Amino acid sequence: MTDLFRALSVGTNALEANQSALQTIGHNIANANTEGYHRQRAHLSATPSYDFFLHQIGTGVSVDRVRRALDVTLERSVRESLGQQASYQKRMETLTRIEDVFNEFNTGALTNSLQDFFDALGDLSTHPEDQGARVQLVGMGEILADRIQYIGSRLQMERSQLNDTIEATVTQMDEYTSQVASLNKEIVVLENGGSDNGAANDLRDRRDLFVQRIGEMLDIRVTESTNGSINVSHNGIFLVSGGSYFPSGTSLTIDDGVAESTLSVGGAPLSPSSGSLHGLLEARDTLVPHFENQLRDFSRTLGFEFNKIHSSGFGSQLYSTLTSTESLHDKNLSSTAAGGGIPLAVRGQVSTGGFSNQFNDTTFSGATNDRFVGLEVLALSGSNAGERRTVTDYVDATGQFIFEEGFDHNFTAGDTYQISSLPFAVQNGSFDITFLQDSTGVEKTFTIEVDLDGAPSGVASPPFHDDDHLQDIVNDINSQLQTFYGAGSEPIVAEITSDNRFRLRNQISGYSFGFSNDTSHLLAAVGMGTFFTGDNARNFALNDLISQNPGLVATGNTTRAGNNQVALLLAGIRDKTVFDGTPSTLSTYLTSLLSDLGTQTAGARELHENQSVLTDNLENRRQQISGVNIDEEATELIRFQRAFQGAARFIRVIDELLATLIQST
Amino acid sequence: MADSFGFDRISSISRDQYLLGDIQRVNKRIMDTTSQLTSGKRVRKPSDDAIASTRALGLARLRDDSAQYNTNIQFGRGRLETAENSLDQINDLFNRTRDILLTQLQAPFTTQTATQASQAIQLLLEEAVDIANQKYENEYIFGGQNTENPPFEVLADGSVRYNGDRQPVTVPISDLVNSQVTLTGPEAFSAFSTTVTGSADLDPNVNGSTKLSVLNQGLGVSSGKVRVTTDVTGGSVTTVVDLTQTTNLQDVIDRINQDTGLTVTIDGATGDRLTVTGGTTLNIEEEDSTTARDLGLLTSGSVAAPFTGSDLDPALDSLTPMSLLLNGAGLTDPTPTIVITNGNDTATVNLSSAQTLQDAFNLIEQADVDVFAEINSAGSGIDIISRRSGATLIVAESGAGTAASELGILTPGTGVKTDSVFGLWSEIETAVGAGNIPTMSTLGDLMESMQDVLLSARAEIGGRVIRMDLTEMRHLDEQTFLDGLTSELVDVDLAEASMNFQRDQTLLQAALQATAKTLRLSILDYI
Structure with missing residues (x-):
């Protein structure tokens, strides 16, 4: 009798076990489309048999465990591959957007605007006296300047948007790490502190999904403790440790007009080498600035080289009063300026480099500590060439210059620089001013020295000797004019305006003036007789005077209407060697920038595609192991259904056996 | 795997995604091809083909330059052909003048016929001057770089003044090649013929400001x-x-x-x-x-x-101070004054106030006798030039002064005079009117050499026009060649793109059909 009851319990066990298996199949089918779901299997095993004389009689089946089908190594490979893919994707997306901004090969592209501008210049050089050709050139110049400005601002905006995305990404990451931490706690409880390790299938699925998402943001290392909780770390910095998570912190620094976040966790800086954060940071800190810098160098060089020639030429109309577009710092005005005067521009050479936000040069020691504070250092050579930063501190004893914001690269001993409030490099030289008396056509020319040689002419007074401040230039002009025309009868008076601009103000009507032979480049740097204004792409524009009065566009090296010598020189600027190294001309610089952009974009796309294929392969393999196949589940369903039906029939048989026994005894 | 989970199973998700991925890939290709077909371009942004796009940008630049050169050539040729035409007409007028002169020389004439002949010649001269003031696209073509004002002007005394300069207008017609597209008055009509060539080497000293x-x-x-x-x-x-x-x-x-x-x-x-x-x-x-x-x-x-060291040998320039001239001695004359006579006009020019050569030149120009001074091409001395064609120019000292000789511009008492087209013309007019037979025959002989001036100017224009024509042809060939190259680089191969489009369309149909069927299949339909 006892054996029959035992047999009955075999049947019951079988019903229960198969039912569990069926339920698991149902769970699989239900989650066939759930992200991160790993199919589960109920593992059945025979229950311990009992001795019956010489034999062992089976006692049925029970569910041993229900476990996810997964390959831990593969899971990790998928995560890493997804991280790499996310990084490449951000890179590709950024470059594609930059490419869209440049919009090359389409109407209004930069190369077209540049070509149109130089074509207009070519036309003007054949008709220097033609007002229509001047208007046309000014129009084309405005389009070109707008284009450069647009690209410059869009690139800056791109950088700012990337930073927003970075901020949003780390916020999301914090959300994920907190989820992982709370899931850790639940799993430890559910799995009884590790004694049922792996039992919390669905919680583990969710946790794995969050870990994967974190892995798509940055490179992480995941370790599982014996109690079932996991630790997530990046470069040895813990993001999740058991039930705790460590939120990220950000600090802002200004870089070229954009507030950029520096990421850290628990004070330790994050430096991802893969994941979307890596891609975003690379895009913000390297990719976009790379093209911004190239565009800045291009526009600065175009503007300055153009202005250098333009400010030494005569248009169909000359100036009667002219004010510089740049305003100078008080210190550049005179040697007796408050806080100590500094000549218009001082050149120096870095003696100790190694940092991006400071360098040393003891050449100018021997005065007050704040001697250069407020002026700007313009790097003339080395990897920072063309960049400018404001001096916030100067330590006289060590000759240390400290800047408000770091340069893009570290300084190297030997790099040359200029300290000034002028945005461009000026040098020792001179320029000529020619006055034209309108009634007689008589021209009178004066040469104005711009002494910036750092050498004394007579008594030495180091470190600047008798180098010129703006006031010295003003005095020189006024004194030469007075000697020739007589005091009070000078056609113009040179002066410094209340906002520190250089002005030549008309005093006697009937005269106009123009400039020539400026070997010092002071006029171009200070913005007198210039065509373009601005010192980077974002403020690149046409000089208002030129826009309002195209007659001022310089075409000749004399006042003769048909003289096109300056127009020809201007037209030749594109192919002049103006950069150190290759590419050396404006024309090749732009082509090379676009080619660089094209190559990088195509390369990024290819990298991303390759990585996608790799991820797809890995994902397929993961699906082979962990994915749900409905047909398979249906087959299993039938199998366990049959087993269930068998068990039920078995119970009926045992029941009948019991009935037989009861009735027959 | 120790489990029953084999490697060769396919999950439902991956099957679906795999099929979908195939369809999307074909769709993307079709989109690309369609876009290529509608735009006609294979390369629409640099990353489509970085190498081809870089080359295409370079070629576009060459193409544009070449087109700009041809615009310049068309403009230049227009000017030159206008000038050629003008010279032809002036040559005709010159010949008619000679005919009148010869008629007057051969036949006996009365005062009345002489006056008529003289008036006829005057009309011819005025017409010639009118033609020399020809404009092209609103720019005077014989005035050098003074393109805004009429270059020639007949003065009250019958002489002809040239208001232009000797700087021709040049435009680039090819890489590194500039071509002169106007002939100046001096080139076409020897308008600056009468020149006092400075005989003194003014050998300036240097000072700190010397450039x-x-x-x-x-x-x-x-x-x-x-x-x-x-x-x-x-x-x-x-x-x-x-x-x-x-x-x-x-x-x-x-x-x-x-x-x-x-x-x-x-x-x-x-x-x-x-x-x-x-x-x-x-x-x-x-x-x-x-x-x-x-x-x-x-x-x-x-x-x-x-x-x-050795002599720095500075050349004169307009800003050279007067005090540095002549080895630093300057002009020894305490009140340097010169007397300039140009044709019928005389002026006394006091150079005392001149600080630089430019000031001295301004004073000379302002004397209002149509005379100007310039530094000679060697940069060693100064020349005085008359703007009046064929006028006699005398530079003399003022009283016991020495300035003119120190500057090397003192002329003989009779002055200097060089023939020029309009000068000769005006002289013929006077001689015919006066009935001065010996002068008339001398002038008749001189006409030959002046006609040479006109003819050689015409020949020079012809040469330039031919050169421009050749250069233009070369540019056109180059443009065709560059267009071909660019097209190969960036344009779509229509036949290939259409074929790709057709193929992908078929592929897409097949993929859609197969996918729809596969997705519908399930064991569930059979159990």
Whole structure:
């Protein structure tokens, strides 16, 4: 009798076990489309048999465990591959957007605007006296300047948007790490502190999904403790440790007009080498600035080289009063300026480099500590060439210059620089001013020295000797004019305006003036007789005077209407060697920038595609192991259904056996 | 795997995604091809084909340049052909003048016929001047760079004044090739014929403000560094002095003094070279250019200090101070005054107030006798030129003054006179009117040489036009070639793209069909 009851319990066990298996199949089918779901299997095993004389009689089946089908190594490979893919994707997306901004090969592209501008210049050089050709050139110049400005601002905006995305990404990451931490706690409880390790299938699925998402943001290392909780770390910095998570912190620094976040966790800086954060940071800190810098160098060089020639030429109309577009710092005005005067521009050479936000040069020691504070250092050579930063501190004893914001690269001993409030490099030289008396056509020319040689002419007074401040230039002009025309009868008076601009103000009507032979480049740097204004792409524009009065566009090296010598020189600027190294001309610089952009974009796309294929392969393999196949589940369903039906029939048989026994005894 | 989970199973998700992925790939290809077909371009942004796009940008630049050169050529040819036409007409008028002259010489004439003939010639001359004031696209073509005002003007006394200059307009017609597209009055009609060529070498001295660019007869000083070795007590010291940022002599002096501790000055004895003092011996060498030689400071090996360099030989320029002329002596005449007679007009010009040559030139021009002064091409002296064609120009001293001879512009009492087209014409008019037979026959002989001036100007234009035609053809060929190359690089191959499109369309249909069928299949339908 006892054996029959035992047999009955075999049947019951079988019903229960198969039912569990069926339920698991149902769970699989239900989650066939759930992200991160790993199919589960109920593992059945025979229950311990009992001795019956010489034999062992089976006692049925029970569910041993229900476990996810997964390959831990593969899971990790998928995560890493997804991280790499996310990084490449951000890179590709950024470059594609930059490419869209440049919009090359389409109407209004930069190369077209540049070509149109130089074509207009070519036309003007054949008709220097033609007002229509001047208007046309000014129009084309405005389009070109707008284009450069647009690209410059869009690139800056791109950088700012990337930073927003970075901020949003780390916020999301914090959300994920907190989820992982709370899931850790639940799993430890559910799995009884590790004694049922792996039992919390669905919680583990969710946790794995969050870990994967974190892995798509940055490179992480995941370790599982014996109690079932996991630790997530990046470069040895813990993001999740058991039930705790460590939120990220950000600090802002200004870089070229954009507030950029520096990421850290628990004070330790994050430096991802893969994941979307890596891609975003690379895009913000390297990719976009790379093209911004190239565009800045291009526009600065175009503007300055153009202005250098333009400010030494005569248009169909000359100036009667002219004010510089740049305003100078008080210190550049005179040697007796408050806080100590500094000549218009001082050149120096870095003696100790190694940092991006400071360098040393003891050449100018021997005065007050704040001697250069407020002026700007313009790097003339080395990897920072063309960049400018404001001096916030100067330590006289060590000759240390400290800047408000770091340069893009570290300084190297030997790099040359200029300290000034002028945005461009000026040098020792001179320029000529020619006055034209309108009634007689008589021209009178004066040469104005711009002494910036750092050498004394007579008594030495180091470190600047008798180098010129703006006031010295003003005095020189006024004194030469007075000697020739007589005091009070000078056609113009040179002066410094209340906002520190250089002005030549008309005093006697009937005269106009123009400039020539400026070997010092002071006029171009200070913005007198210039065509373009601005010192980077974002403020690149046409000089208002030129826009309002195209007659001022310089075409000749004399006042003769048909003289096109300056127009020809201007037209030749594109192919002049103006950069150190290759590419050396404006024309090749732009082509090379676009080619660089094209190559990088195509390369990024290819990298991303390759990585996608790799991820797809890995994902397929993961699906082979962990994915749900409905047909398979249906087959299993039938199998366990049959087993269930068998068990039920078995119970009926045992029941009948019991009935037989009861009735027959 | 120890489990029953084999490797060859396919999950439902991956099957679906795999099928979908295939369809999407075909869709993307179709989109690309469609876009290529509708735009006609294979390369629409640099990353489509970085190499091809870079080359295409380079080619586009060449293409545009070539087109711009042809625009310049068309403009230039227009001017030249207009000038050619004008010269032909003037030549005809000149021939008719000769006919009248010959008729007057051969037949007996009365005062009345002489006057009529003279008036006829005057009309011809006025018409010729009118033609010489021809414009092309609103620009006067014979006035040099003075393109805004009529270059020729008939004055009350019948002489013809030229208001232009001798600078032709040039435009680029090819890489590094500029072509002259106008003939100036002096070139076409020898309008500046009467010139007092300065006979004196004004040999200026230098001062601190003397620009380096005028030194060495205007060749300047090459920008570079010099190496100075000086022997002082305790051994020799070598310094490399960077002179790249110097524009005048004072800059050079200050720089060398500052860097070496030597004393450089302008040599007091000659006033036209530099002297270096300090140390016992001196060796000045080139570092990277010919700067030391150009500054006259190159020593051949070590020499004893002080060392005096060689003559800096400055050329005259408009800003040269009068006081530096003639070896620094300036004009010795205390009130330098010259008397200029041009044709019938005389002016006395007092040069006392002139500080620079430009001031002196302005004073001469302002004397209002249609005369101007300029520095000669060698940069050594000055010339006085009459704007009146064929006028007699006399430059004389004022009283006992010496300024004219010091400046080398003193003429013989009879002055100087050179023939020119309009000058001769106006003389013929006068001679015919006066019935002066000997003068008429002399002038008749001179007409030959003046006609040569017109004909050679015409020939020069013809030569330039032919050259422009050839260059234009070359540019057109080049443009066709560049268009072909660019098209190969960036344009879509229509046949290929259409075929791809057709193929992908078929593929997509097949993929859609297969996918739809596969997705519908399930074991669930059979159990």
